[in-house]
Amino acid sequence: MSLRVIDLSYDYGRQPVLKSLSFVLSSGFNVLLGPNGAGKSTLFSLLTGLYESRQGEITFSDLDLKAQKRQVLARMGVVFQQSTLDLDLTVQQNLLYHASLHGLSSQQAMNNVSGILEELQLLNRLDDRVRSLNGGHRRRLEIARALMHQPQVLLLDEPTVGLDNDSRNLIVEHIRELAKKRGICILWATHLMDEVQSGDQLILLDKGEVKAQGKAGDLCQQHDTDDVYQLYRKLTQTVEIM
Numbered sequence: 441m442s443l444r445v446i447d448l449s450y451d452y453g454r455q456p457v458l459k460s461l462s463f464v465l466s467s468g469f470n471v472l473l474g475p476n477g478a479g480k481s482t483l484f485s486l487l488t489g490l491y492e493s494r495q496g497e498i499t500f501s502d503l504d505l506k507a508q509k510r511q512v513l514a515r516m517g518v519v520f521q522q523s524t525l526d527l528d529l530t531v532q533q534n535l536l537y538h539a540s541l542h543g544l545s546s547q548q549a550m551n552n553v554s555g556i557l558e559e560l561q562l563l564n565r566l567d568d569r570v571r572s573l574n575g576g577h578r579r580r581l582e583i584a585r586a587l588m589h590q591p592q593v594l595l596l597d598e599p600t601v602g603l604d605n606d607s608r609n610l611i612v613e614h615i616r617e618l619a620k621k622r623g624i625c626i627l628w629a630t631h632l633m634d635e636v637q638s639g640d641q642l643i644l645l646d647k648g649e650v651k652a653q654g655k656a657g658d659l660c661q662q663h664d665t666d667d668v669y670q671l672y673r674k675l676t677q678t679v680e681i682m
């Protein structure tokens with residue numbers, strides 16, 4: 441299983457936002473690291489078929505996103521930056537609504553997701569309205585929901601923004617475990633360098649361009665830097681701290 445992006449460009453009018461991106465994602469934890477405005481969310485909109493590019497290709501194993509969108513989306517789970525939960529419905533109602541969009545029966549859906557809900561400490565919250573959940577629990581619910589149809593690839597756009605450290609760590613660790621145990625391909629978009637570990641596959645995006653890609657530890661070695669923070673500064677000439 442691989443998600444392949446070839447020579448992908450995008451603009452919102454005159455301003456080019458993504459410039460000829462090419463990369464391949466395989467199973468495991470892949471990080472898309474870039475500052476605000478780098479183009480991460482735009483790339484997500486293209487990967488999930490919300491936007492269509494005039495230039496470039498996105499393929500999922502042997503499926504082409506433009507030509508076989510439904511088949512590709514059936515294999516994909518997405519957690520967008522902005523929450524899409526219905527606050528007035530319960531946890532279970534939110535899950536089942538999404539399940540029906542994927543053609544899953546209630547029983548199938550709950551069977552698929554109960555282990556994940558347990559790991560994310562949400563199993564005892566099924567009857568609670570989402571409005572009563574804190575930010576961390578809402579994020580976890582969105583992750584569980586995105587996994588309910590057992591996708592092969594999971595895209596998460598800055599999923600820890602606004603969360604406290606404990607919630608953040610629980611979510612990152614859980615997603616890392618998922619990548620390891622279930623062989624899912626994860627694309628984790630973030631602007632937080634401390635979320636990158638040396639064994640992660642890293643794509644460093646800046647001003648719509650891929651500045652580096654490869655195993656984070658190897659990239660640091662190649663560019664003679666001690667850590668991802670230094671690597672980032674060296675390759676983007678950015679001085680601000682993230």
Ligand SMILES: Nc1ncnc2c1ncn2[C@@H]1O[C@H](COP(=O)(O)OP(=O)(O)OP(=O)(O)O)[C@@H](O)[C@H]1O
Pocket residue numbers: 452457474475476477478479480481482483631
């Ligand atoms: N709908 C839009 N119309 C015009 N310009 C846009 C639109 N959406 C994003 N942009 C611009 O495109 C560039 C990339 O934005 P994008 O949201 O993809 O970056 P990002 O890396 O996700 O940043 P953030 O972390 O702030 O969401 C920015 O300069 C942004 O202002």
